[in-house]
Amino acid sequence: MTRAGLAAARSSTADLAEIVLRTDDGQWELPSACAGWRVIDVMAHLAALASEAVHPPPPDPALPRNRERYHDLRVDERRDQSHAEVLDEWRHSTPLQLDLLEAAQEPPGADEPVEVAGLGTYPRHLLANTMAFNVFCHLRNDLLAPDGPLPFTLPEPTDELVAPAVDFMLAGLPQMQGPELTATVGDPLVLDLTGPGPTTVTVLPATGPDGRLTVAPGTVADATTRVHSTALDFIAWATTRKPWRDHCRITGDAATATPFLDRLNIV
Template identity: 85%
Template sequence: MTRAGLAAARSSTAQLAEIVPRVADEQWDLPSACAGWRVIDVMAHLAALATEAVDPPPPDPSSPSNRERYHDLRVDERRSWSHAEVLDEWRRSTPRQLDLLEAAQEPPGGTEPVDVPGLGTYPRHLLANTMAFNVFCHLRNDMLAPDGPLPFTLPEPTDSLVAPAVEFMLAGLPQMQGPELTSTVGRPLVLDLTGPGATTVTVLPAAGPDARLTVAPGADGSTRITSTALDFIAWATTREPWRDYCRITGDTSAATPFLDRLNII
């Protein structure tokens, strides 16, 4: 089970809770580093995720199938809310979300597959890593300086915060873009992530015409993409250009199409 993911989700949430009271009212309306969203919209997104986790809405066939557009829709629904209303929802739903994620670590339910529309299928226990990724990424990349507008600082990220976020990203990598990304991988690509959250995996080509690429632990290829794990969170979500953070050894032409197309949500 991914109790490390649960611990990371709780830690990043606690850090966000320390920042929230320090934000002046006018700062909530500053543009975040997440295109089209103000700082308060980032909070609305996290609040919406928490609320849907604890009180799932009925299926709506009219909802966008694209996960990013779906998130935009949920944020747009809250744009008329006051700052206090958005923050109240976040404070109300987030502890319940964390409690549910803790319960999801226990067998046998923790191994049950859960379909996340637009993102893929994951064992229930890994949803804790999803929250760890979301809170960590939005807080540090979209809200806080230097990329975001809020002039507050946090302690340097540790392995215990970064590794669970990266674990979710690697689990989602083969699923989120389907054939669009699979078609870019013609030979094994070693992804070597260093620093806090360090791991080495190999992105393997699809085994057949109807299969998708896979991610396997360890290095099994001559083309290597090296980056820090912390930078991976930024460039693999297209917040930053990968060329500024990655070093490729081996066949650059084999790695470039994959890196150009990768966009983990």
């Protein structure tokens, strides 16, 4: 099970709660590093995710299929709310979300597949990593300086915070973009991530009937092209928050890696 994901989600949530206490009314209105969203809008996004986890809305075919546009819609629904209302929703729903994620670590339901609209299908226990990724990424990249506007600091990220976020990203990589990303991988491509949360995986071309890429642990024997980055930077560039060219070093055939790196956009 992904109890490490649950622990990371709890830890990053506690870090965010500390930042919330230190943020004043003027700072809530500052533009975050997430394009089009103020600081309070990032909190509205996290509140919406938590509320929907606790009380899943019925399927609605009229809603955007693109996950980013869906998130924009949910944020827009909360733009007329006061700061206090947004924060109250986040404070109310987040502990309930964490309780659900803890229960999801237990059999028999832990391995039950759960579809996350626009993002793919995951075993229920891995949803803890989804929250670990969301909170960590928004807090560290969109809210806090140097990339975000809030002039507060937290302890340096640890393996325990970074690795679960990266694990979710790698689980989502073959699913989120479908054929448009699959078409960029014709040969095995190694991702070698260092620093806190280190891991090495190989992205393999699609061979099965589902037409999806495969992310395999380690390095396969015939992989000759590698992308080197820190895991922390991976969280930023693989979500297109930062240009991959500023944070990656390619060894082997750059032409093998470049189309994949240009297209990758993990939500």
